[in-house]
Amino acid sequence: MATGNYHLNGANYGPPIRSPVRTYYSEDRTSGADVCCSICACFSSCLFCCGSCLVNIICTIFFYAAVTLGVIALFLWLLLRPTVMKFQVTDANLTSFELDPQSQNLHYNLSLNFAIRNPNQRLGIRYDQLEVRGYYGDERFGAVNMTSFYQGHKNTALVGTELKGQNLVLLDAGGRRDLREDRKSVIYRIDVKLRLKMRFKFAFLNSWAFKPKIKCHLKVPLSTASSAGGFQFHPTKCHVDL
Structure with a gap:
């Protein structure tokens, strides 16, 4: 029998017809979990959008x-013009x-004794804290707190205080030299x-x-000495640094 020739009852029917293979494809159906995730993502996106809008508004x-x-602050500043x-x-x-x-x-x-001048025409000054410190050279030898008070506009307040006591003061070579000179002249260079x-x-x-800083460079004669050469203390202006 030759290849490709088929005989059935002496008749030639040709090659057999094969049934076509049927292929089935499953439909792509979205599960309930996927739908839920999509809804959540949409809701989160809406919240993010609303949150961004709220932040922009704030x-x-x-x-x-x-x-x-x-x-407003600039207007008040120009109107009132505060002065130190x-x-x-x-x-x-x-x-x-004496050391x-x-x-x-x-x-x-x-x-x-201090004279404190408020030159402002419309502004008062409230002094909540006042501390006076005494220095010789770069070493502080004493400090005292003063009573707080209110000062009206265009006003000069006269206040006084006293630095009294003893304290450890470690002077360097320059400070000891200045002290010897001041002791000899009986005029002491004191910073307040x-x-x-x-x-x-x-x-x-x-x-x-x-919190301004005020510094006063003073030359004060020792009042108990008679060898100061007639030197007397002169009123001294202080430097004010805001």
């Missing part, structure tokens, strides 16, 4: 509020200033520094707190 409100407050107060030591009386060479304790007694906490006041409004 930032815009804060921006315009800051600009408005800045304009002026400090002056009107009188200083030194009755004791013990053994213990390095400095015995001191210094009385001070004031540390303040103050606020400007307009009507019922108070400003934020300022």
